[in-house]
Amino acid sequence: MKKLSVSFFFVVLFLFTCGVQDGFARKKKKEVKEVKKETPYQKLFKGKACETVKGLLTIHKMNGKVYFEIPRNLLGKDMLLGSTISETTNNLFGNVGEKPTEPLCVQFTQTDTVISLRQVSHAYTSELANVTQRIRESMKPAVMYNSGILAYNPDSTAVVVDMTDFFLRDDEQLTPFSAYAPATWGGRWIVKEFKKDNSQLGKIKAFEDNVSVQSSLSYEVNLRNQRYYYIYKLPFTSLMTRSFILLPEEPMRPRMADPRIGIFYQGVSDFRNGDSGLKHIYYAQRWRLEPSDETAYRMGQLVEPKKPIVFYVDNAFPESWKKYIRAGVEEWKDAFERIGFKNAIMAKDFPLDDPEFDPDNIKYSCIRYSPSQVENAMGPSWTDPRTGEILNASVYLYHNLIQLVHDWRFLQTSPADPDVRKVIFDEDVLGDCIRYVVSHEVGHCLALMHNMSGSASIPTDSLRSPSFTQKYGTTYSIMDYARNNYIAQPGDKERGVRLTPPRLGLYDYFTIQWLYTPLLDAKSSKDEVPTLSRWISERSGNPIYRYGKQQLSTKLDPSSVEEDLGDDAVKSATYGVKNLKYVLANMGEWVKQDDPDYRFQQNMYNEIIYQYVRYVNHVMFNIGGIYLNERYDGDELPSYSVVPKEKQKRAVDFLLGQIRDLEWLNAPDLQQKLPLMSNISTQLEESIFGALLARRWLVALSAAKDDSKDTYTTREFLMHLQDFAFAATRQGKTLTTQDKKMQMEMIKQILLVTDLGKKGMSGKPLSLTDNCKMVEVPEQVKLMSRERYGILSQEVLGGFSNAETMQPCAEAPETDVAQQPLNMAEKQWFGYGVNVNTNLVIEPLDHVYFDMLKRIQTLLKSKVNTGSEDTRQHYRLLLYKIEQALK
Numbered sequence: 001m002k003k004l005s006v007s008f009f010f011v012v013l014f015l016f017t018c019g020v021q022d023g024f025a026r027k028k029k030k031e032v033k034e035v036k037k038e039t040p041y042q043k044l045f046k047g048k049a050c051e052t053v054k055g056l057l058t059i060h061k062m063n064g065k066v067y068f069e070i071p072r073n074l075l076g077k078d079m080l081l082g083s084t085i086s087e088t089t090n091n092l093f094g095n096v097g098e099k100p101t102e103p104l105c106v107q108f109t110q111t112d113t114v115i116s117l118r119q120v121s122h123a124y125t126s127e128l129a130n131v132t133q134r135i136r137e138s139m140k141p142a143v144m145y146n147s148g149i150l151a152y153n154p155d156s157t158a159v160v161v162d163m164t165d166f167f168l169r170d171d172e173q174l175t176p177f178s179a180y181a182p183a184t185w186g187g188r189w190i191v192k193e194f195k196k197d198n199s200q201l202g203k204i205k206a207f208e209d210n211v212s213v214q215s216s217l218s219y220e221v222n223l224r225n226q227r228y229y230y231i232y233k234l235p236f237t238s239l240m241t242r243s244f245i246l247l248p249e250e251p252m253r254p255r256m257a258d259p260r261i262g263i264f265y266q267g268v269s270d271f272r273n274g275d276s277g278l279k280h281i282y283y284a285q286r287w288r289l290e291p292s293d294e295t296a297y298r299m300g301q302l303v304e305p306k307k308p309i310v311f312y313v314d315n316a317f318p319e320s321w322k323k324y325i326r327a328g329v330e331e332w333k334d335a336f337e338r339i340g341f342k343n344a345i346m347a348k349d350f351p352l353d354d355p356e357f358d359p360d361n362i363k364y365s366c367i368r369y370s371p372s373q374v375e376n377a378m379g380p381s382w383t384d385p386r387t388g389e390i391l392n393a394s395v396y397l398y399h400n401l402i403q404l405v406h407d408w409r410f411l412q413t414s415p416a417d418p419d420v421r422k423v424i425f426d427e428d429v430l431g432d433c434i435r436y437v438v439s440h441e442v443g444h445c446l447a448l449m450h451n452m453s454g455s456a457s458i459p460t461d462s463l464r465s466p467s468f469t470q471k472y473g474t475t476y477s478i479m480d481y482a483r484n485n486y487i488a489q490p491g492d493k494e495r496g497v498r499l500t501p502p503r504l505g506l507y508d509y510f511t512i513q514w515l516y517t518p519l520l521d522a523k524s525s526k527d528e529v530p531t532l533s534r535w536i537s538e539r540s541g542n543p544i545y546r547y548g549k550q551q552l553s554t555k556l557d558p559s560s561v562e563e564d565l566g567d568d569a570v571k572s573a574t575y576g577v578k579n580l581k582y583v584l585a586n587m588g589e590w591v592k593q594d595d596p597d598y599r600f601q602q603n604m605y606n607e608i609i610y611q612y613v614r615y616v617n618h619v620m621f622n623i624g625g626i627y628l629n630e631r632y633d634g635d636e637l638p639s640y641s642v643v644p645k646e647k648q649k650r651a652v653d654f655l656l657g658q659i660r661d662l663e664w665l666n667a668p669d670l671q672q673k674l675p676l677m678s679n680i681s682t683q684l685e686e687s688i689f690g691a692l693l694a695r696r697w698l699v700a701l702s703a704a705k706d707d708s709k710d711t712y713t714t715r716e717f718l719m720h721l722q723d724f725a726f727a728a729t730r731q732g733k734t735l736t737t738q739d740k741k742m743q744m745e746m747i748k749q750i751l752l753v754t755d756l757g758k759k760g761m762s763g764k765p766l767s768l769t770d771n772c773k774m775v776e777v778p779e780q781v782k783l784m785s786r787e788r789y790g791i792l793s794q795e796v797l798g799g800f801s802n803a804e805t806m807q808p809c810a811e812a813p814e815t816d817v818a819q820q821p822l823n824m825a826e827k828q829w830f831g832y833g834v835n836v837n838t839n840l841v842i843e844p845l846d847h848v849y850f851d852m853l854k855r856i857q858t859l860l861k862s863k864v865n866t867g868s869e870d871t872r873q874h875y876r877l878l879l880y881k882i883e884q885a886l887k
Contacts, residue, residue, distance in 0.1 A: 040151035044160065055206030056246055058158065059213065065164040066201055066213055069153055070108050070115065078120060078247040080391065081106045082382060083174040084360040086202075086214060087239035092183035093176070093190075093221070094238065097314070097359065097368030098396055100178035105385045106244070107141055110149075115161045117145040119173075122385045125281075126271040135271070144171075167201060167215045167242060170194035176217055176238035182374050183223055183231070191222040192236075202239055207356055210245035210363050241360035245391070252389040254525050257282035260536045260630040261514055262449040262479065262547045264381075266388050283388035283525075285381065285447040286515050289336075289344060294520065302342040309345040311395070311442070312359060315352075316369040322349070324431035325367055325397075328438025331503045332446065335512040344516075345442075365445070367395040367438065375404035379441030393445035395438065405433035407607045412484040413499045414590070415582040416492045421590040423600050436478070436501055443479050448511050453548025454480030456559035460566030460575070463487040466496030473502030474565055476544045480505075481562040486611075487575045490582065506544050510535075533632065541636030546629070555774065556698070557628045558621035558643060563614045569622055570654045573615040580608050580615075581664055588670065598673045602784065605670060609680060609781050612665065616658060617774040620691055622651040623717070624698025626705065642702045645712035652717070655692055656724045659685050659738065675784075682737070683778040689742050691775045692721060693749050700845060715848050722746060722852055726859060729875075732866040740874050747856065747878055750849045751885050857882045 038046065050062040058069035082103035085094045094100050105120040118141035126132050147161035170192075177190060195218040202214025216239045223231035257265035264285040269278055289305045291297035311329050313322055329347035336344035347367075351357045359366045362382060381393035406425060414421050420429060454477030462468040463485055475482035478501055485499045493499060514535055522528040539545035548560030555561055558569060566572040583604070591600055625643035629635075662681035671677065700714045725742040728735055735743075857879065864875045 039154070041153055041160065044151050051204065053204050053206040053211075055211055056209055056244070057206060057211045058153075059204045059206055059211055060160075061201060061204050064201065065162060066167060066204065067150070067160055068163045069158045069160050071158045072110075073157070074246070075108050075110050075115075077107060078386070079106050080104070080243075080245050080247060080362065080382065080384075081174075082243050082245070082362040082392070083176075084241045084243070084362070085176055085178075085238055086241045086360045088176070089236045089238065090183075090234070091181075091370060091372050093181045093236065094178035095181075095368070095370035095372055095396060095398070097366060097370070097394065098178055098180075099362070099380065099382070099394060100175055100181075101173055103362065103382045104144075104173060105247075106144070109141070110159070113149045115147050115149060115159060116143045117166065118142060119144050120385075123268055124271065125268050128271070131271050163213070164201070167213050168196060168199050168217075170196075170217070170219075174240070174242065176240050180378065182372070189223050189225055189230070191224065193220045195219060198237070205358060205361070207361075207363070210243055210361060212241050212243040212358065212361055215240045215242060241358075243360075243362045245362055247384055247386070247391075248389070251384065252288045252387045254283040254387045255286060255515070256525050256529050256532070257284040257388075258514075258532060258536060260540075260547055260632065260635075261511060262451045262549075263511065263515055264444075264447045264449055266383060266385065284515060285383050285388045285390055287390045287446070289341060289516050289518070291340070291518060297340055297518070298520065300340070302337060302340060304343050305341050308343055309446075310365065311345075311347050311393075311445075312351075312357075312364055312366045313347055313349050314359070314367060314369045315350045317397075320427055320431070321434055324435040325438050328435040329367070329442050331435075331439055332442060332512070335504055335509050336516065338509060339513050339517045341516075345446075362392045365393045367397065370396060370398045372398040373400050374398040375400045377401050377437050377441050379444035381445050381447070390445075390447060395441040395445060397434075397438070397441075401434075401437060402430065405437060406430070407604070408483050409433055411583060411604065411607050411611055412486040412579075413488065414587070415490050415579040416485070416488040416497070417499055421587075423591050423594040432500065439503070440478050443508065446512070447515060448479045448508065450481065450550045451477045451479045451507055451547055452481065452550050452560040452562060453543075453546050454478075454505060454507055455482035455565050456548065456567055457543030457546065458566055460487060460568040460571045463566055463572075464489065464492055464497055466498075469498035470496065472505070473498055473500060475501055476505040477507035477511075478502065478505055479508065479511075482565055483563060485565070486579055487565055487572055489575065489579070507547075510539070510545055537632065537634055540631075540634075546637070549628070549630075555617075555621045556626050558618070558625040559627055561618060561621055564618045569618045570650050573619050573654065576615045577612065577658075580612055584608055584664065584667055584670070601670060602674050605667065605674070606781050606784055609665065610777055613684075613775050613777050616655065616688060619651045619654050620695065620774055623648050623655075623692070623695045624700075624702045626698075626702055640705065642706040642708070642711075644708075645710050648699070648702075648712045648717075649720070652692070652720055655688055656721075659688050659742075677780055677784075680778060680781070683780075684775070685738050686741055686745070687775045687778070689721075689725075690745060693745065696845075714845055718848065718852060722856070726856065729859060729863050729866075732863060734867040735871045735874060740871075743874075743878060747853070747881060750853050751881070754846050754849050853882060853886070857886075 044067070045060060045062070048062050050060050052058065052060050057071070057074070060067040060069065080103045082099060083101055085096055085098050085100065088094055088096060105122065107118050107120050109116050109118055120141045121139050124135045124139055126135060145163070145166040147163065147166075149159045150162060151160040152158065153160065177192070183190070198218035200216050202216055203212075204214070205212045216237060218235070218237045221231060221234045221236045222229060223234075257263060265282045266285060267280050267282045270281045272279055287309050288307065289309075290307075291303045292306045293301075293303045297303045313325050313329075317325065326347040329345060332345050333343070336342075350359060350366075357364065359368070376398050378396045379393065381390045383390050409420050409425070409429065410422075419426070425433075455475035457476065458468075458472070458474075463474060464487060469485065469488075474485050482501060484501070485497065488497050488499055514532060519528045519531060522531070536545075548557065550562070551557060551560060559567075564572065587601060587604055595601055622643050625648070627641045627643065629637040629639055631637060631639045662684055665684065666679045666681050696714055696718060699712065699717045703711050703713050706712075725739070725746050728739050729743070860875050860879050860882075864879065865872060867875075
């Protein structure tokens with residue numbers, strides 16, 4: 001029994017031991033099975049030096065590569081992708097802080113295991129569901145970049161993709177070469193070769209609503225035209241900050257734009273509800289200003305907006321500039337207070353204690369400083385392509401802007417203001433010039449376009465009135481190119497005449513009212529239109545509120561041009577020329593102690609010539625001029641009207657008088673101190689007379705469109721010029737060089753515009769579509785002035801921008817204002833250019849020219865033996881040319 005018990009005990013023990021061992025074995029096996037394998041996400045980042053930032057997206061940077069961890073709930077969401085220059089080898093190609101290209105609307109999308117970065121267009125819209133679906137199919141976002149999914153994050157809510165190649169490539173839509181850069185002027189001269197091996201990634205940043213990645217991009221750059229290399233194989237590197245910012249989840253309600261008021265806009269093509277054809281709709285660009293307390297706002301109380309407009313002022317500016325820059329921003333506060341907003345716009349210094357602040361991030365609107373020779377400033381903005389909401393705006397101030405504003409102030413006001421007869425201005429004078437420029441640029445950032453008729457409705461003599469100028473300055477809009485008061489004469493400052501533009505003009509206040517007043521009771525954009533349209537129509541008969549479009553090619557409207565003052569171009573130019581003579585006669589004495597090398601006087605002499613040419617052209621534009629107005633039914637002003645005959649004839653008389661009185665511009669005493677140059681008067685005499693002759697086409701057009709009983713005909717105009725050119729011949733006098741050149745030019749032009757010109761005369765006839773019907777600055781002056789580097793220090797527009805110094809007939813780079821499907825003719829009609837059909841039929845003029853030629857021939861035959869021998873030889877040459885042409 002005992003043995004059995006013992007045996008039983010060992011059996012049980014054996015079984016228990018085996019069971020325990022088996023249990024341990026099973027447990028051990030189970031433990032092995034529970035050890036998880038490394039996920040692709042872990043393998044991708046484990047054990048590697050990885051920098052990670054988290055925000056809208058999570059970004060990983062390691063081993064020279066950058067990875068985006070994109071939340072799946074952001075796939076298909078609209079973002080803006082923008083590019084900012086953070087550092088550059090050479091700011092002739094773009095400036096630090098500048099955004100060289102328009103932002104792109106993009107989305108991340110997923111197809112199977114591929115993530116695509118796609119470019120999105122919001123150019124078409126419809127209220128019909130089936131049409132919207134077909135639009136979606138017809139405007140499928142284009143793939144900019146593809147990457148396979150490398151991993152999912154631990155909870156599978158985000159996908160990881162490699163974005164390295166996207167940020168280290170040469171993409172024209174994200175280029176570091178600005179279209180407005182002084183060396184490239186639209187990019188037409190630049191030839192570049194991208195050096196990927198010399199490019200690398202920089203800093204990464206991530207915030208709640210945006211992320212950014214820096215790319216250091218390297219190139220070899222050539223700058224050339226068809227004949228010369230200006231830069232050859234220059235090593236060039238630009239550090240670019242590329243930002244992705246999520247567009248608002250709830251889009252702002254758009255405000256419908258109106259071409260009768262000068263605002264920036266963008267367009268969509270609307271396929272209507274089946275009851276009409278395609279219609280172009282334009283949205284005004286504007287900041288989203290909403291009252292923080294709607295009840296108080298409705299009661300007429302001043303309220304703060306939910307989100308104010310904030311401009312951050314670059315800490316790189318000279319300290320003496322900063323308070324004037326801030327003043328230029330914040331003087332717009334008054335316009336917003338008039339519509340019920342307080343603290344709607346403000347300026348702040350770059351914050352030093354905010355780790356999130358990044359001036360290169362498109363989240364922040366900044367005023368940036370550029371150590372550049374460019375004499376300019378710009379004020380572009382970026383908008384939500386769906387609505388026109390301004391999301392970011394920048395002002396770029398180039399250092400040599402100081403040269404430009406100094407030249408303006410000295411040249412235009414020194415006869416009346418002893419305080420500016422200096423090589424270097426006092427801080428308060430220079431600061432006020434800076435403030436004016438900044439306020440103009442901020443106006444662009446608020447979506448105000450140029451209004452070139454802002455000063456044209458002011459009576460010229462009112463600009464010498466203390467009471468008027470103290471109230472209104474020199475213009476009704478600082479968005480005009482109206483500078484300082486060049487009408488004021490010596491002694492006027494002491495009488496109280498203001499010499500500078502206003503802080504804001506009446507037109508500026510109205511534009512802010514129209515653009516930013518909340519129409520709280522309107523249910524839709526369409527419901528706002530009657531009120532907005534009525535506001536403009538009610539003012540349509542008041543010239544203060546007239547919008548004059550900038551004319552970038554042919555100048556048809558003399559009341560809508562750059563740099564002019566007053567409603568009487570002849571009277572204004574007379575005052576202006578008188579002041580130029582005063583400056584030229586006295587500046588040597590004013591600045592002799594501070595200008596030993598005559599550099600300042602050389603520059604101001606050149607600027608005097610530029611300014612003189614502007615005055616002459618202001619008068620020139622009245623000859624054949626046509627006033628142009630955007631007009632809706634019920635508005636008081638007509639769509640166009642012709643400059644009256646009396647005004648055109650006064651303009652011709654003034655210019656012919658100038659041809660006889662240009663010796664003062666030669667300034668022999670000053671020229672003896674300067675490098676050798678020819679007499680300016682000789683070149684300008686020829687240029688003025690040639691430009692006068694060229695206006696014959698516009699005189700013919702204006703005569704054809706004049707419905708008055710007293711029309712200035714082409715025959716009268718040409719006979720006016722002929723009588724002037726041959727006056728000395730009729731009197732039997734010896735001709736001057738000037739007389740001979742005018743006579744030769746007149747006969748040449750007559751022959752060229754008729755079939756008679758095919759017999760040996762060189763040149764070509766002008767046409768209405770020729771860009772220049774104006775006097776040009778002599779080339780030798782250009783070479784010694786701001787154009788001496790072969791670069792153009794001027795703006796473009798659209799926006800953009802500006803303390804601009806647009807030269808006659810400069811061709812600005814085109815900006816894509818309305819979205820792509822809108823054609824240029826439609827865009828120009830709406831608000832950017834002047835809507836003119838240059839193929840209008842005008843009266844045939846060959847019989848007029850033939851009659852003139854015969855009259856000249858008869859006169860020459862009767863006077864061929866009068867005057868000096870040189871004069872007689874000239875007559876014989878003219879008769880020979882005429883006789884050859886008439887054979």
